Amino acid sequence: MIATTATPVPLPNSRLRVGDVLRVGASGLRTRRLRTGLSTLGVAIGIAAMVGVLGLSASSREDLQIKIRALGTNLLEVQAGTGFGRGSGTLPDTAVAMVSRIGPVTSVSSIATVAGAVRRNDTISAGITSGISVFAADPGLLDTLHATLADGRWLDAATSTYPAAVLGSVTAQKLGIVDVADQLRVRINDEWFAVIGILDPVAAAPGLDRGAVVGIAAASTYLTAGAAVVPETIYVRTSDADVAAVRNVLSNTVNPATPEEVQVSRPSDALAAQEAASTAFTSLFLGLGAVALLVGGIGIANVMVIAVIERRSEIGLRRALGATRAHIRRQFLTEAILLAGAGGVVGVGLGAGVTAVYASIKHWQIVIPPIAIIGGFVAAVVIGGVAGLYPASRAARLPPTEALRSN
Amino acid sequence: MTADIAPIGVPALELVDVVKEYPGEPPIRALDGVSLRVEAGELAAIVGPSGSGKSTLLHIIGTLDRPTSGIVRLAGVEASAMSDKQLSAVRSQLIGFVFQQFFLLEGMTAIDNVANGLLYRGIAPSERRQAAAEALDRVGLGNRMQHTPNKLSGGERQRVAIARAIVNRPSIVLADEPTGNLDSKSGGSVMDLIRELHLEGRTILIITHDRELAASLPRRISMRDGLVESDATDETLQNATQ
Ligand SMILES: Nc1ncnc2c1ncn2[C@@H]1O[C@H](COP(=O)(O)OP(=O)(O)OP(=O)(O)O)[C@@H](O)[C@H]1O
Ligand SMILES: [Mg+2]
Numbered sequence: 001m002i003a004t005t006a007t008p009v010p011l012p013n014s015r016l017r018v019g020d021v022l023r024v025g026a027s028g029l030r031t032r033r034l035r036t037g038l039s040t041l042g043v044a045i046g047i048a049a050m051v052g053v054l055g056l057s058a059s060s061r062e063d064l065q066i067k068i069r070a071l072g073t074n075l076l077e078v079q080a081g082t083g084f085g086r087g088s089g090t091l092p093d094t095a096v097a098m099v100s101r102i103g104p105v106t107s108v109s110s111i112a113t114v115a116g117a118v119r120r121n122d123t124i125s126a127g128i129t130s131g132i133s134v135f136a137a138d139p140g141l142l143d144t145l146h147a148t149l150a151d152g153r154w155l156d157a158a159t160s161t162y163p164a165a166v167l168g169s170v171t172a173q174k175l176g177i178v179d180v181a182d183q184l185r186v187r188i189n190d191e192w193f194a195v196i197g198i199l200d201p202v203a204a205a206p207g208l209d210r211g212a213v214v215g216i217a218a219a220s221t222y223l224t225a226g227a228a229v230v231p232e233t234i235y236v237r238t239s240d241a242d243v244a245a246v247r248n249v250l251s252n253t254v255n256p257a258t259p260e261e262v263q264v265s266r267p268s269d270a271l272a273a274q275e276a277a278s279t280a281f282t283s284l285f286l287g288l289g290a291v292a293l294l295v296g297g298i299g300i301a302n303v304m305v306i307a308v309i310e311r312r313s314e315i316g317l318r319r320a321l322g323a324t325r326a327h328i329r330r331q332f333l334t335e336a337i338l339l340a341g342a343g344g345v346v347g348v349g350l351g352a353g354v355t356a357v358y359a360s361i362k363h364w365q366i367v368i369p370p371i372a373i374i375g376g377f378v379a380a381v382v383i384g385g386v387a388g389l390y391p392a393s394r395a396a397r398l399p400p401t402e403a404l405r406s407n
Numbered sequence: 408m409t410a411d412i413a414p415i416g417v418p419a420l421e422l423v424d425v426v427k428e429y430p431g432e433p434p435i436r437a438l439d440g441v442s443l444r445v446e447a448g449e450l451a452a453i454v455g456p457s458g459s460g461k462s463t464l465l466h467i468i469g470t471l472d473r474p475t476s477g478i479v480r481l482a483g484v485e486a487s488a489m490s491d492k493q494l495s496a497v498r499s500q501l502i503g504f505v506f507q508q509f510f511l512l513e514g515m516t517a518i519d520n521v522a523n524g525l526l527y528r529g530i531a532p533s534e535r536r537q538a539a540a541e542a543l544d545r546v547g548l549g550n551r552m553q554h555t556p557n558k559l560s561g562g563e564r565q566r567v568a569i570a571r572a573i574v575n576r577p578s579i580v581l582a583d584e585p586t587g588n589l590d591s592k593s594g595g596s597v598m599d600l601i602r603e604l605h606l607e608g609r610t611i612l613i614i615t616h617d618r619e620l621a622a623s624l625p626r627r628i629s630m631r632d633g634l635v636e637s638d639a640t641d642e643t644l645q646n647a648t649q
Pocket of ligand 1: 429435437458461462
């Protein structure tokens with residue numbers, strides 16, 4: 001055995017268990033519930049704003065993506081007219097035949113507006129259903145637009161010549177028609193048309209939702225007194241690879257004489273533009289959320305500074321019981337992080353809730369990016385840590401005798 | 408073996424020429440060369456006029472503050488040259504404090520307040536509570552364990568604080584006017600408790616302004632202007648308690 005000297009064995013260091021750090025940090029909050037709740041609010045609002053914005057933009061983007069996918073990026077829309085506004089003119093009646101000769105084109109359909117008022121019966125004045133337009137379309141339109149039916153059938157070669165109509169989704173709703181099995185009829189101008197089908201909302205041509213569609217032959221027979229119905233808009237579906245090539249030749253094909261009077265567009269581009277526009281808003285709101293977070297962080301720092309001043313005697317007592325400076329620092333840092341972390345949890349919940357509610361009102365798919373949830377919580381914790389740094393080190397630096405000299 | 412009985416021959420406390428000067432214009436000499444030796448198992452009163460340096464002395468003995476010069480030894484452990492971290496270790500293991508203002512944490516039950524006396528020793532919560540329950544039993548508050556401080560009388564609060572001071576079995580208990588905030592009846596019961604703890608072998612130093620109380624204790628250390636003016640051990644009282 002080694003000879004021992006008079007030097008006493010050094011005492012083991014003070015030690016605060018990890019679980020106790022959390023317990024001690026939380027105990028300061030438990031006794032000041034109102035203040036805890038209020039100071040958490042700032043961070044909660046900031047995080048909620050950010051999570052909500054990220055969730056809503058992701059949900060709306062997802063919805064646009066779904067619409068774009070349903071629409072297809074290979075659909076082109078051809079309209080006549082410049083200067084007088086889109087769709088004001090008509091296209092040559094040879095247009096459909098010409099376009100269908102372009103190699104990569106897989107389907108072509110045309111549509112035209114027909115003057116007419118739609119009514120449920122002949123006693124109601126036309127004014128009630130004034131928002132409803134009458135369209136004449138060819139039987140291929142449903143496939144070209146990738147549109148679907150809610151009920152009944154679409155026009156075919158036979159029904160296109162009869163007084164038969166397919167109603168848009170909004171039209172059906174306005175007229176109170178939900179089931180074609182009821183064999184209802186609608187009155188267009190002075191003719192009765194049998195309702196044979198009801199469309200789902202049409203993403204490629206939202207105008208159809210507020211319309212009643214009849215065959216081109218039927219339109220000419222029953223609605224225009226024999227005058228030919230000339231196409232206004234042509235929808236062209238091409239193979240995916242050749243969209244740009246087809247787009248380049250469409251104007252010349254449709255109207256070789258005055259190609260500049262033909263407008264060619266891609267409906268999916270509008271949705272893509274909408275998507276791009278929403279990102280601009282997202283960054284604006286994210287910025288606002290960040291400001292709210294900063295204010296929340298300052299609020300927490302403020303509350304913690306006050307807590308340190310108020311709890312001087314507690315700090316002194318803990319030092320007297322053997323707490324090191326590090327233990328005191330850890331206690332107040334934990335308290336600040338728990339404060340902000342609670343705000344983070346509430347904020348994430350709030351943001352997700354707002355997203356869910358708003359998205360379901362809009363009939364969007366609810367998308368809350370995991371990065372928003374994790375990021376929101378982590379951001380809150382980091383803010384708590386930063387906000388707590390100064391108050392905690394102030395508490396730690398407080399000399400025990402000064403802390404115990406109360407009043 | 409318990410820590411509240413120091414090794415044979417080693418005094419519980421030894422001060423050699425301790426000076427404490429607070430900076431200022433002019434600097435305040437709160438302690439002007441205090442030498443003191445307290446054996447294990449002693450019960451001593453520290454008396455003296457206000458401002459004579461009693462609290463300063465107790466803080467330095469309790470390693471809450473450092474002397475400007477001089478040596479402080481606790482149970483043979485030299486504290487004067489220690490780091491802040493080591494001083495914390497000394498406080499958590501060798502010293503128990505009792506204050507005039509109790510310093511109990513509101514919103515925490517009596518048993519949890521007492522268990523805090525072991526918080527910085529790295530002991531598991533269940534063990535802390537068990538030791539706290541025993542200490543509360545010892546001070547006669549076994550039936551008040553779940554009470555928060557605001558539901559306890561002043562005397563009961565001070566007894567909870569005493570239980571907290573002894574729960575870590577310190578080699579010395581330091582009390583700064585423990586009865587100063589109490590009426591004479593509860594002050595008397597607190598002093599009865601302190602005498603009992605002394606009879607069990609604990610080393611206790613008490614600051615008091617109460618002459619009668621001081622006269623009833625075996626040893627009286629009188630302070631004046633930062634110096635020990637007199638240090639009297641009453642043999643009869645000393646023998647009576649041994
Ligand atoms: N932190 C400090 N800074 C400056 N001076 C101090 C400080 N603490 C104590 N003093 C001074 O040191 C002297 C001794 O103070 P101390 O508190 O030890 O007196 P005391 O004997 O405990 O008095 P009391 O009976 O009133 O409690 C006093 O003059 C006091 O003003
Ligand atoms: Mg004093």
